[in-house]
Amino acid sequence: MDVDEAETPLQRWEQRVELPLFWGSLVFLAAYSVRVLAEDVDRIWRELAFGVMLLMWLVFAADFAVRLRLSGQRLHRFLRTHWLDALVLILPLLRPLRLVKLYTTLQRRRDRPALSLYVRVIAYAGLTALLLGWAGALAVYHQERSAPGASIRTFGDSVWWACETLTTVGYGDVTPVTPWGRVIAVGLMICGLALLGAVTGSFSSWLIQVFTREDEKRPPEDGRPPGASP
Known part of the structure; x- marks a missing residue:
C-alpha cells in the first residue's frame, strides 16, 4: 500500500502546513519583538507589527479549525488528543513547543532519521x-x-x-x-x-x-x- 494512501487526511494536512506554520510563528515572534522593543519608532510601525501578529493568529486559528474538521471529532474529544494545538493557539508565543511535531512531520518524508x-x-x-x-x-x-x-x-x-x-x-x-x-x-x-x-x-x-x-x-x-x- 502506498504511504500517502495509508495516511489520514489530517496527517496529510499536517505534513503540508507544519513547516509554513513554523515560519509563521517566527514572523509572529518578530512582529511581537518590534511591538515591544521599538518604542522610539513611529507609531505606524508598531501598528503594522500588531497587524502582522493578528494576521498570523488568524492563520493559526484557521489551521486549528481545519485540523478539527479533518479529525472528524467533536471539540472536547479533539482537545484531549490535541491539547498542545489549543494551547499554542491561545498563547502563540509557546509555538516553539511544537518543534517535536515539526520534526516528526518532516521525518515522514525520509526513510531513516537524519x-x-x-x-x-x-x-x-x-x-x-x-x-x-x-x-x-x-x-x-x-x-x-x-x-x-x-x-x-x-x-x-x-x-x-x-x-x-x-x-x-x-x-x-x-x-x-x-x-x-x-x-x-x-x-x-x-x-x-x-x-x-x-x-x-x-x-x-x-x-x-x-x-x-x-x-x-x-x-x-x-x-x-x-x-x-x-
Missing part, C-alpha cells in the same frame, strides 16, 4: 530554550517595564532573568512583580526543568553507551572473556 536520537534531543532542547527564552523575555519586559517597584526595567534585565529562570539558577537579583509576569515565570520554570532534564538524561545515556562499547571492545588482560569470574 540525526541520532541524542543529537535530536539536544538540538530540540537548545532551539526550544532559545525561542522560549526570547519570547519569555519579551513578555516579561512588556509586563514589568512600567510596573511600580519592578526590578526588570530594561530588556537586558529581562533577558538575564530569562536565562536564570530557564537554567533553574534563580539568583533573585531581578524578579517579576506583576501577576502576569509571575505567571510567565512559572511557565518558564516548568519548561526549563523539562528541557534541562531531557538534555541531562540524553547526555548521561550517551555517555553510558560510549563507555559500554569501550568496555566491550577492550581485550581482557588475563585472557578470560569479559564478565568471567576469576
